[in-house]
Amino acid sequence: MKNIFVFVGSRKGKKSNTYIIISRILDCLKSETQEQINIDIATPVSDEIKLCMGCGNCFMVGGCSLDQNDMMSVLKRKITNADMLIISSGVYLHNISSDCKNFLDRIGIWTHTFELAGKTAITITTSTSNGNDIANGYLCKILQCMGANVVANIGIKLLGKNPVEYPDDQLISRYADIVKENLDADNHLNISSQQEQLFQNMKEIMKNNTTSYDAYIWREKGYFECTNFVDLIERKRNEDNSR
Ligand SMILES: Cc1cc2nc3c(=O)[nH]c(=O)nc-3n(C[C@H](O)[C@H](O)[C@H](O)COP(=O)(O)O)c2cc1C
Numbered sequence: 001m002k003n004i005f006v007f008v009g010s011r012k013g014k015k016s017n018t019y020i021i022i023s024r025i026l027d028c029l030k031s032e033t034q035e036q037i038n039i040d041i042a043t044p045v046s047d048e049i050k051l052c053m054g055c056g057n058c059f060m061v062g063g064c065s066l067d068q069n070d071m072m073s074v075l076k077r078k079i080t081n082a083d084m085l086i087i088s089s090g091v092y093l094h095n096i097s098s099d100c101k102n103f104l105d106r107i108g109i110w111t112h113t114f115e116l117a118g119k120t121a122i123t124i125t126t127s128t129s130n131g132n133d134i135a136n137g138y139l140c141k142i143l144q145c146m147g148a149n150v151v152a153n154i155g156i157k158l159l160g161k162n163p164v165e166y167p168d169d170q171l172i173s174r175y176a177d178i179v180k181e182n183l184d185a186d187n188h189l190n191i192s193s194q195q196e197q198l199f200q201n202m203k204e205i206m207k208n209n210t211t212s213y214d215a216y217i218w219r220e221k222g223y224f225e226c227t228n229f230v231d232l233i234e235r236k237r238n239e240d241n242s243r
Contacts, residue, residue, distance in 0.1 A: 009096060083183065
């Protein structure tokens, strides 16, 4: 059984273009594979996600007081248990939606603690004319900063304006194949040089940091003993498997 966690960062919920397209991709995936797949789709409508208050407690002392009052702790568990993440957003003024940004802010601490180290991820953005490259590039960058193994970036430009035209079945099937191939390609790592550099930079920053929660996690998990980012991924996988 494989678990896929999907976040669709649109306030339109099931009526959003991104949601409609991803649902078709996932239906196609399910029809083309024998494997049991459990799919969790979260949106800002189905799962309440309160606005990040910018207190910085997640970095400084660990935890987020908002987690007790909304769905974020449930979503975090689903994310960490998933075999694959699909993080998606419509393009809003050449960037991701504000809801998608808020979702990332709420797990922002993971850019310091690499909670997604080695986790397979795909980014998807939809637009009506342009901006996919910037929005998708941003999503990819932040997931990589959290340690994710981002294996594909899918930017979908919808044709027509009123009504919009969605991709045809052939294209949907191609996207489903991308998901399927990467779901099957267990643990095939795609580490960018920027990710390695980020790990080294973060290591230096954390070494000089004795007080905050993110540095505590580094010490607790033994990340200072890792010489490179692949080491950290191995260590994290061993830790996850022994849980
Ligand atoms: C406020 C706003 C800003 C938008 N900005 C862009 C844009 O910069 N580039 C673009 O191609 N489409 C833009 N769009 C169109 C959306 O990207 C497109 O409808 C997308 O599929 C919306 O995704 P959703 O329905 O999943 O939220 C914008 C739409 C809105 C409402």
